[in-house]
Amino acid sequence: MSAQDTGPPQPEEATPSDGAPLRRVLKLAFPALGVLAAEPLYLLVDTAVVGHLGALPLAALAVGGVVLAQVSTQLTFLSYGTTARTARLFGAGRRSEAVAEGVQATWLAVFVGLVVLLVGQLLAAPIASLLSGSEEIAESSVRWLRIALFGAPLILITMAGNGWMRGVQDAVRPLRYVLAGNAISAVLCPILVYPVGWGLEGSAVANVVAQVISAGLFIRALLVERGRGVSLRPKPAVMRAQLGLGRDLVLRSLAFQACFVSAAAVAARTSTEAVGAHQVVLQLWTFLSLVLDSLAIAAQSLVGAALGARAGDQARRMAGQIARYGLVFGCGLGVLFAAVSGVLPRVFTADAGVLAEIPNAWWFFVALQPIAGLVFALDGVLLGAADAAFLRTATLLSAATGFLPMIWLSLAFGWGLLGIWSGLALFMVLRMGAVLGRIRSGKWAVLGAVRG
Template sequence: MRRTEGAVPVRRILGLAVPALGVLAAEPLYVLVDTAVVGHLGALPLAGLAVGGVVLSQVSTQLTFLSYGTTARAARLHGAGRRAAAVAEGVQATWLALLVGLVVLVLGQVFAAPVARLLAGDGEVAGVAVGWLRIALFGAPLILVTMAGNGWMRGVQDTARPLRYVLLGNGLSVVLCPVLVYPAGLGLTGSAVANVAAQAVAASLFVRALVVERVPLRPVPALMWAQLGLGRDLVLRSLAFQACFVSAAAVAARTSTAAVGAHQVVLQLWTFLALVLDSLAIAAQALVGAALGAGDQRGARGLASQVSRYGLVFGIGLGVLFAALSGVLPRAFATDPAVLAQIPHAWWYFVLLQPVAGVVFALDGVLLGAGDAAFLRTATLLSAGVGFLPLVWASLAFGWGLAGIWAGLSLFMLVRLVAVVSRVRSGGWAVVGAVRDGSAEAQSA
């Protein structure tokens, strides 16, 4: 890709994006290892892990503002040359993570059993899942501290240390999990203990990173309240995503066993590629926030154009690659002829959406870096309400099957594409200054 005058060097963007991709991929890879270890215990423990894992994953899914929101605020302050204030955002996000995490822990202990029964019925699976979940929930505050740590470090354009911290934590757990599950004889309980141990290591490293910055560590309610304001919009946006994907899974399950299997295969590939593209969005978020914090509106708009081009090129490349693999790759995930026969109904939507996803995710990063979360909330809710959900449920009513489900996802992405491109072109997002929302800062440089 040719570098235009004033563009950020590709090496700098990749220097932020590649470590961020490592952090994003670390958790799914650890879950695969955990699943492989527990899978040898039998079907019941594996089912319990699956149910408990779904519940725990909602913590990070719904509370992403602790990372993305913190990055947006810290990046502006970093761009304005106020590193101490940027780190102070991390301090307050960490306090907020601990407070929210304790609430999640308490509520989780109270509602673990009814939620498990809701997901798995009243049988043995629910009982096994509750046992795993009650232990694993002690890691909830630690997960959120890690998210806050990732947020402020991305904001100051340091994505290398978070990768080391997360790899150290997960690396310990990869070693500890099979030891606790088998030789120590803890079974599924060992998996939960190893999970918490990994989160404790990573969270302690992020807290240590704050301490060595030598900034005030006391809680400042005004700053935490401002972070929650941004968090509200990002939580609502996350809920829209969850409504879409839960609906898609429900419709696929009501179509046929083969359809739900095929949907799972293609959806997991979509999720993996979303991580790849989201790493570019994280780089865009840090760089755009810093440019706006420095008062460089022209630079921020140039970055938006630059990363959208990169996202388009990456998306086209991924689309071409997975089109070429259409006859081979599905067989690595499924052997059932009925499932393999259903996969093409979703596969070509998945392939053709990659360039769209590349641009959408890149511009999502731009707007998140600008702190334009309210717009992203509204755009996502609108895309879900007029795009995905009506078409997905219509596919159930009219028997359109997987083709209808993935047509709904395609419409969802196309509406988002129109929304984010229009917003970026308008320039209304490019508000300069160290703090977008104008709130008084309780801590200043």
């Protein structure tokens, strides 16, 4: 990364082009997919390195990793919420103010990150003990977690940086910054773990190094913007407004967590084979969610910019086009995974019992892809419109009336994976009905640089 890498020319005016041609959507979606996939791929490398230390360090990494993952899972408003606010200002031709939103999101990331760091250090031991069920695993995971938590503020700075850059439709730099940190850390991890001899703690140090590099690059980008007249001073009023949007997104995220944790708990109480099959299919679902989420990120940026430019008809046309792309993309994924149904599960397991259980979830997974493609695309449209309050309510109601009742009825009546994945299907259908109704109502298309 050269010192001259200050990004593309920065126009002060932004005029969204008419509609959302596929090429334009993919230009934003592909780099976003790279950013979304970078962290899971790095964690695979980390797991492979630590796995050779033995079962105990691997178990400790699993426990510590779950705790740290909640930071990014529950605080996604620093990326998605920032994109929504920034895109509107960018579309209104107020790029400097759009970047200033990124500055305030970065300050917010620092403050929230420091709180997470302090609270995490205090609660690391009891949380690890609760999750691990073994004193030996808990002790190892706490050692890893206490180091890795120093990366929490840096993780949040990176999320904020992704948010404002996506909002100004600069999707390539975030990918480069995240890959730079993760690539260097992936090389450093095995060196610290083995030749240096730090073992599991070496993995945590490498993790923090990755976050230092990525966050440092995003901070450097803001320092460059200061030379263009963007103030770097904290503004509490703006941060409070960002937290308001963040509250809705955090509640929405908690609904997802409650559903999927409950599903895993019920699968575990069904049988060993059922929980193994559920894990295989759920990991594929999670991976495809990342793929579809990249389309939603593109929708956020484009629709937010159109609404900021007061181009309501254009935003509605974009919503229709992006919905069609999501539906077609989901249908393609469904056909693909139907075709490999007899082959792909065997890549993950050779256990006959698990393989026998997988079809009970697999065909729900396949059939839901078109619905997921449509729902994710329209989620992106509504997030771009900063309609987070509606998405919060729709997700909570869909979880409370669809997913959670079916999961616990499945446990009570012994429906197994059929019941669990029926719950997911009902959850997705309810969400689809909600977002389609919202899009058709037109209430989401509030014009102007700031919603409401």
